[in-house]
Amino acid sequence: MQENLEKPVLNTLNKEYKRERTFSFMENIYLPEIFKALWYTLKQMFAPKFTMLYPEEKWEPPAIFRGRPVLVEDEGQERCVSCGLCARACPPLAISMQANENSDDPKERYPEWFEINMLRCIYCGYCEEVCPEEAIVMSKDYDIVFESREEAVYDKERLLVPKEDLKDRLDYLKNYRNRQFGQFWDFQEENNIHSVRDRDRTWNTGLSLVDMLEQQKKNDATEASSKWT
Ligand code: SF4
Numbered sequence: 472m473q474e475n476l477e478k479p480v481l482n483t484l485n486k487e488y489k490r491e492r493t494f495s496f497m498e499n500i501y502l503p504e505i506f507k508a509l510w511y512t513l514k515q516m517f518a519p520k521f522t523m524l525y526p527e528e529k530w531e532p533p534a535i536f537r538g539r540p541v542l543v544e545d546e547g548q549e550r551c552v553s554c555g556l557c558a559r560a561c562p563p564l565a566i567s568m569q570a571n572e573n574s575d576d577p578k579e580r581y582p583e584w585f586e587i588n589m590l591r592c593i594y595c596g597y598c599e600e601v602c603p604e605e606a607i608v609m610s611k612d613y614d615i616v617f618e619s620r621e622e623a624v625y626d627k628e629r630l631l632v633p634k635e636d637l638k639d640r641l642d643y644l645k646n647y648r649n650r651q652f653g654q655f656w657d658f659q660e661e662n663n664i665h666s667v668r669d670r671d672r673t674w675n676t677g678l679s680l681v682d683m684l685e686q687q688k689k690n691d692a693t694e695a696s697s698k699w700t
């Protein structure tokens with residue numbers, strides 16, 4: 472050990488250290504290297520540009536892009552049934568809501584208020600993954616600005632986006648989400664109350680959701696006219 476310490480140490484402060492490479496005269500005056508760098512810069516000035524003049528020009532992300540999470544508005548109403556799964560799955564606990572019930576609507580449960588704290592959101596998409604109603608999805612919106620902590624908490628009004636504006640993402644989810652797990656995990660539209668409206672559109676009964684529910688109640692209460700004996 473002692474012997475090793477007495478050996479000269481190879482570093483630039485040590486007089487016995489030899490440089491691995493010696494510079495030529497041209498390298499020592501730096502000028503050719505400076506002109507090379509200027510030439511490179513000049514070439515780049517005429518190269519094709521990939522930058523955009525944001526915010527005048529905006530990038531349109533593809534459907535796979537995970538922008539800010541939004542609530543899907545289906546025919547003027549949120550799809551969300553306030554089950555709380557998204558809040559449970561959210562790693563930074565960014566989602567909070569209060570469930571309420573409306574017995575006049577077959578959907579029954581709805582979020583009285585629903586908030587996402589965008590200061591916490593990490594755009595992981597877990598909320599979208601777990602939602603059984605396809606009620607919360609990742610949008611293409613990356614243009615998120617707020618000036619205070621309060622403004623960063625998005626309420627239901629700011630979160631709701633009509634499903635027509637989210638068509639790209641909804642189609643993407645239909646085609647690619649959880650395919651590896653098979654049909655069981657797919658979004659089943661017939662299990663969603665909004666499909667009642669779709670069915671009504673197909674059958675053209677002209678009944679509102681409330682009327683349909685009333686009709687169902689009457690049918691359930693009516694005695695059968697004939698008895699199976
Ligand atoms: S994207 Fe992730 S972090 Fe953001 S609200 Fe959804 S689950 Fe939470």
Ligand code: SF4
Nearest residue numbers: 551552554555557602
């Ligand atoms: S998981 Fe879907 S339905 Fe359940 S509370 Fe979240 S957004 Fe609403």
